Amino acid sequence: MSAILALLLLLTAASGTAVVLIREPRRQVFAIGLNGLILTVLFTALQAPDVALSELAVGTAAVPLLFVVALSAVRTASPSQSADPGDHTKSPEDA
Amino acid sequence: MNARWRLVLLGLACLVLVPCAVSAIRAMPDFGADIAAYGARINAIAPAERHVANMVSAINFDIRGLDTLGEEFMLLAAITGTVVLLRGSRGEAITDRAARLPGRPVLPRAEVVVLACRIAGPITALFGTYVVLHATVTPGGGFQGGVILASATLLIYLGEGYAGWRDSVRSRWLDAMEGGGALLFVLCGLAPMLVGAAFMENVLPLGTFRDLFSGGLMLVENLGVAAAVTGGFTQLFLEFMEETREPDQSDDPKGENA
Amino acid sequence: MSWLPYAVAAWLFGIGLFGISTSRNYIHLIGCLSVCQSATYVLLLGIGYRWDAIAPIFYDHPPGTPAVDPVMQALVLTDIVVGATLTALLLVLTLQVYKRRGTLDPERLRPMRKNAGGGRVGARQEPGTEAQL
Numbered sequence: 001m002s003a004i005l006a007l008l009l010l011l012t013a014a015s016g017t018a019v020v021l022i023r024e025p026r027r028q029v030f031a032i033g034l035n036g037l038i039l040t041v042l043f044t045a046l047q048a049p050d051v052a053l054s055e056l057a058v059g060t061a062a063v064p065l066l067f068v069v070a071l072s073a074v075r076t077a078s079p080s081q082s083a084d085p086g087d088h089t090k091s092p093e094d095a
Numbered sequence: 096m097n098a099r100w101r102l103v104l105l106g107l108a109c110l111v112l113v114p115c116a117v118s119a120i121r122a123m124p125d126f127g128a129d130i131a132a133y134g135a136r137i138n139a140i141a142p143a144e145r146h147v148a149n150m151v152s153a154i155n156f157d158i159r160g161l162d163t164l165g166e167e168f169m170l171l172a173a174i175t176g177t178v179v180l181l182r183g184s185r186g187e188a189i190t191d192r193a194a195r196l197p198g199r200p201v202l203p204r205a206e207v208v209v210l211a212c213r214i215a216g217p218i219t220a221l222f223g224t225y226v227v228l229h230a231t232v233t234p235g236g237g238f239q240g241g242v243i244l245a246s247a248t249l250l251i252y253l254g255e256g257y258a259g260w261r262d263s264v265r266s267r268w269l270d271a272m273e274g275g276g277a278l279l280f281v282l283c284g285l286a287p288m289l290v291g292a293a294f295m296e297n298v299l300p301l302g303t304f305r306d307l308f309s310g311g312l313m314l315v316e317n318l319g320v321a322a323a324v325t326g327g328f329t330q331l332f333l334e335f336m337e338e339t340r341e342p343d344q345s346d347d348p349k350g351e352n353a
Numbered sequence: 354m355s356w357l358p359y360a361v362a363a364w365l366f367g368i369g370l371f372g373i374s375t376s377r378n379y380i381h382l383i384g385c386l387s388v389c390q391s392a393t394y395v396l397l398l399g400i401g402y403r404w405d406a407i408a409p410i411f412y413d414h415p416p417g418t419p420a421v422d423p424v425m426q427a428l429v430l431t432d433i434v435v436g437a438t439l440t441a442l443l444l445v446l447t448l449q450v451y452k453r454r455g456t457l458d459p460e461r462l463r464p465m466r467k468n469a470g471g472g473r474v475g476a477r478q479e480p481g482t483e484a485q486l
Contacts, residue, residue, distance in 0.1 A: 009361045012395060016365040016388045020372030025380040032384055039391055043429075046398045047408040047421045049234035050151040051429045053226065055394075057242035058437045062328060063387065065249065066335055066437075070380060070444040073338040074451050076194035097460070098375060105374045109367070116363045125355040127404040134401065134422030138409055142416035150409035150423035151430060159427065166431045173438035180445045184452060233412055238434045305412060324434060331441050338448065 008042045029067045036060040146301040147231040147310040155236065156313040156320075160295045163316075164280055167323060171277050174327040181334045191258055194341040204256065212254025219247035227321040231310035237317045241324025248329050252336065266333060272326025279319030283312055358399030365392035379447040379457045383440060390436050394429050401425030 015035040022028045036059025043052040141153045155163050195201070227240030252260040284295040292298050299311035308314065365388055372385030401422030407414050409423035451457055 006357055009357055009395070012391070013361045013364050016391060017368050019388050020368050020385050023377070023381060025378055025384070028381055028384050032387065035388070035391065039394065042395070043398060046402050047406060048398055048401075048426045048429070049408050049410070050149070050236065050239065051394070051398065051426050051433065053234055053239040054242065054430050054433045057239060057246055058433050061246045061249070062242060062332075062437050063440055065332065066441050066444055067380065067384070069335040069339060070448060073335075073448055074380070074457065075196060076339065076341075098377075101374045105371065108370075112367075116367075120356050120359040120363065123356070123359050123400075126358050126399055127355070127402050130401055130403050130406075130422035131424065134409075134424040137423055138420045139417070142411050148410055148412045150411070150420070151426045154423055154427040155431065159424075163431065166435050169435050170438050173435070173442045177438070177442045177445045180442075180449060184449060234408070234410060236430075238430055242434060242437075327438065331438065335441070335444075 005045055008038070008045050011038050012042050025067070025071055029064050029071070032067060033060050033064040036063065142304065145297065145310060145313070146304045147313065148305050149231055149234065149236070151234075152230045152236045152310070152313060152317065155238075156230070156316045157295075157297055157310070160284070160316065163320070164284060164295075167277050167280050167320060170323065170327055171273065174273065174331060178330060178334050181338060185337065190341050191261075192341045193257065194339055204254075209254045212250045216247055216250035216254065219250060220244060223247055223325075227317065228307065230317040231313055232305060232307060237320030237322075238324055241321045242328055244321070244325045245328035245332065249332055252332075257336065257340075260336075261333075264329060264333060266330065269326040269330040269333065272322045273330060274323075274326075276319045276321070276323025276326060279322065280316055283316045283319065287312070358395060358402070362392045362396035362399065365389070365395060377458050377460065379450065379459065380444070382459070383443050383447065386443070387436075387440060390432075393432065397425045397429050 012035075015031065015038045019028060019031045019035050022031045036055060039059055040052050040056045043049075043055055137154060137158060138150055141150055141158065142148065145153050145157055147153045147157075223240045223243035225240075226235035226243055227237055228235075230236035230240075248260075248264055251263055255263070287296045287298045288294060290298060295312070297310075297312045299315075301311045302309035369385045369387075369389035369392065372388065373382055376382040376385060401424070403419060403421050406419040406421045409420040409426065411418065411420070414420075447457065450462065454462060456462065
């Protein structure tokens with residue numbers, strides 16, 4: 001039991017780090033979903049089924065969806081600009 | 096402030112924060128040694144006092160019900176703010192067509208996706224209802240069940256498309272569910288005062304331990320939270336999805352505030 | 354082992370803070386903020402845990418069985434749900450910024466300054482919106 005908990009805690013730390021270090025938002029969404037899933041398993045191991053249920057619904061379904069929709073809204077917000085919001089090296093585009 | 100200065104500031108903050116964190120971690124009680132006295136007391140007396148099996152629900156809806164009332168209104172305020180911001184900047188002129196980047200192909204929805212969503216949608220809704228109703232018996236409650244129910248409506252979008260989704264989920268009902276749920280929670284607090292009890296005192300019959308109808312007033316509060324969370328989250332999804340629709344080109348609503 | 358959960362919570366908060374302070378995209382920044390948030394979940398549930406205890410649900414086990422702390426779980430449970438709506442609110446504010454200024458980069462949301470952000474040209478200044486951003 002103790003080994004599983006330690007492993008899950010380390011996995012949580014690793015997936016949280018991945019969310020931060022994946023700089024491109026479209027890829028980061030997947031890391032956020034995976035982070036939610038790992039947190040769900042960790043909460044189950046910590047004897048918190050209520051919290052796990054809520055994290056499962058929020059962290060792996062609702063929040064990634066909101067991120068995806070926000071990204072697609074940003075990409076299509078002004079169709080005249082073919083700007084990529086995740087890419088900073090291109091020339092700045094003014095609204 | 097450019098990136099280098101931000102890192103320098105963060106480094107300076109870390110110089111202070113890391114020793115503080117290390118000393119705090121060293122002073123913490125050992126992991127898994129013992130739990131706080133308040134939680135231990137609740138575990139010891141709440142099953143007999145409130146006839147509920149799920150201690151988390153007992154805390155959320157009864158013992159610390161007032162805190163949940165505050166959280167309920169935080170939820171309401173956050174969702175209201177989101178909806179006001181989205182609707183205000185969007186205006187009325189929105190088409191049903193999805194906004195696309197030029198040159199992207201339109202992929203038709205596969206039949207297997209429709210079938211899977213039609214099977215999984217009702218099952219998810221059923222599971223959400225189960226989780227809501229069994230709040231006082233098994234893991235679950237209005238918060239978790241509400242989010243599960245809201246994600247079940249998303250399967251309608253995935254299976255039936257945007258138009259079908261908008262036809263089956265009405266924004267007006269969601270507003271009513273969201274506000275009505277919060278109102279129900281407040282009324283659950285005020286109603287006991289009519290019979291001379293304290294605010295949110297559990298005056299209803301408590302029912303049988305481990306039974307579906309146990310916990311008295313908690314069941315009503317739980318339904319209020321479930322309605323508010325379901326309505327609120329579905330409203331969030333709806334308003335966010337609306338943002339991906341193509342604006343009406345005839346009088347460009349985004350042009351004026353760009 | 355007895356300090357590992359607290360160290361993980363501190364690490365998650367620290368790495369989230371690092372991400373927030375170095376982020377060049379507001380949507381990425383909100384993701385980093387959610388990592389900071391998950392640090393509080395790990396910390397609270399770590400405090401409330403007890404070895405060889407059951408979940409605080411006395412359905413299969415009789416009342417009186419040693420159980421973990423339900424207060425912490427109630428705190429985290431509502432935090433997750435309310436936190437998701439706040440994430441939505443922040444994302445909407447980000448969308449507003451993008452619609453008004455055409456950029457998601459915090460570096461560009463400032464008055465024109467030639468050498469800001471490694472030599473790139475800053476966003477056009479709009480006097481009315483500057484104070485809100």
